Amino acid sequence: MLFGTIREDLRVVRERDPAARSTLEALLAAHLPAIWLHRPAHRLYLRGLRVPARLVTLIGRRCSGGVDIHPGARIGRRLFVDHGCSVVIGEQAVLGDDVTIFQQVTIGAVGWWRDNRLPVGERRHPIIGDRVVIGAGATILGRIEVGDDCVIGAHALVLTDVPPKSVVRAPASVTTARTRI
Numbered sequence: 208m209l210f211g212t213i214r215e216d217l218r219v220v221r222e223r224d225p226a227a228r229s230t231l232e233a234l235l236a237a238h239l240p241a242i243w244l245h246r247p248a249h250r251l252y253l254r255g256l257r258v259p260a261r262l263v264t265l266i267g268r269r270c271s272g273g274v275d276i277h278p279g280a281r282i283g284r285r286l287f288v289d290h291g292c293s294v295v296i297g298e299q300a301v302l303g304d305d306v307t308i309f310q311q312v313t314i315g316a317v318g319w320w321r322d323n324r325l326p327v328g329e330r331r332h333p334i335i336g337d338r339v340v341i342g343a344g345a346t347i348l349g350r351i352e353v354g355d356d357c358v359i360g361a362h363a364l365v366l367t368d369v370p371p372k373s374v375v376r377a378p379a380s381v382t383t384a385r386t387r388i
């Protein structure tokens with residue numbers, strides 16, 4: 208089971224990262240410590256052992272490029288965090304299977320000033336469907352749902368539900384003629 212999952216995660220790196228040309232290279236993918244340690248951390252969290260869970264998560268975060276997955280987050284199979292750096296996934300986030308995330312993505316809450324008014328245990332983080340791709344720098348906030356098979360473009364800010372099979376595009380930068388610089 209454990210080796211099956213490890214093999215599956217390595218296969219995913221090779222399938223979704225053209226820059227990883229061998230299994231040995233895939234093994235060096237920076238997100239792997241974070242997702243491999245998230246599984247025992249989540250089990251500890253579910254047993255109410257929150258502090259040990261957070262410690263395990265901290266090791267995963269330090270051994271990756273800062274992939275911060277709260278031990279409470281529910282993560283599906285075959286998550287791939289390409290480049291494995293500066294990613295935050297909040298406590299009550301739920302990610303489906305086959306999700307791909309690029310660097311500097313936040314799946315988080317809108318803010319404590321709003322969430323502190325919610326009943327205890329109420330969800331404050333997004334639900335992400337199966338096979339969703341989340342581009343670099345995208346931020347997805349609050350009690351929203353992103354449907355299956357969506358693509359969230361780089362630098363998008365998503366604050367409302369996204370229907371399945373949608374593409375969310377942030378405005379592209381504007382190019383003008385160079386004058387003074």
Ligand SMILES: CC(C)(COP(=O)(O)OP(=O)(O)OC[C@H]1O[C@@H](n2cnc3c(N)ncnc32)[C@H](O)[C@@H]1OP(=O)(O)O)[C@@H](O)C(=O)NCCC(=O)NCCS
Pocket residue numbers: 295297313314315316317318321348364366
């Ligand atoms: C900007 C922000 C503070 C607004 O919080 P809020 O409690 O929803 O405040 P309001 O209800 O006053 O604002 C909602 C309005 O602002 C817009 N809005 C929200 N966030 C925005 C942002 N970052 N940029 C531009 N507009 C934003 C919403 O679309 C909404 O517009 P509408 O009224 O036309 O529908 C919040 O969305 C935000 O960005 N928080 C930071 C959260 C964060 O960084 N979390 C990371 C956790 S890991």
Ligand SMILES: CC(=O)OC[C@H](N)C(=O)O
Pocket residue numbers: 295296297298314315316317322331332
């Ligand atoms: C990831 C995130 O939403 O962080 C904000 C805050 N720590 C919280 O858990 O709500």
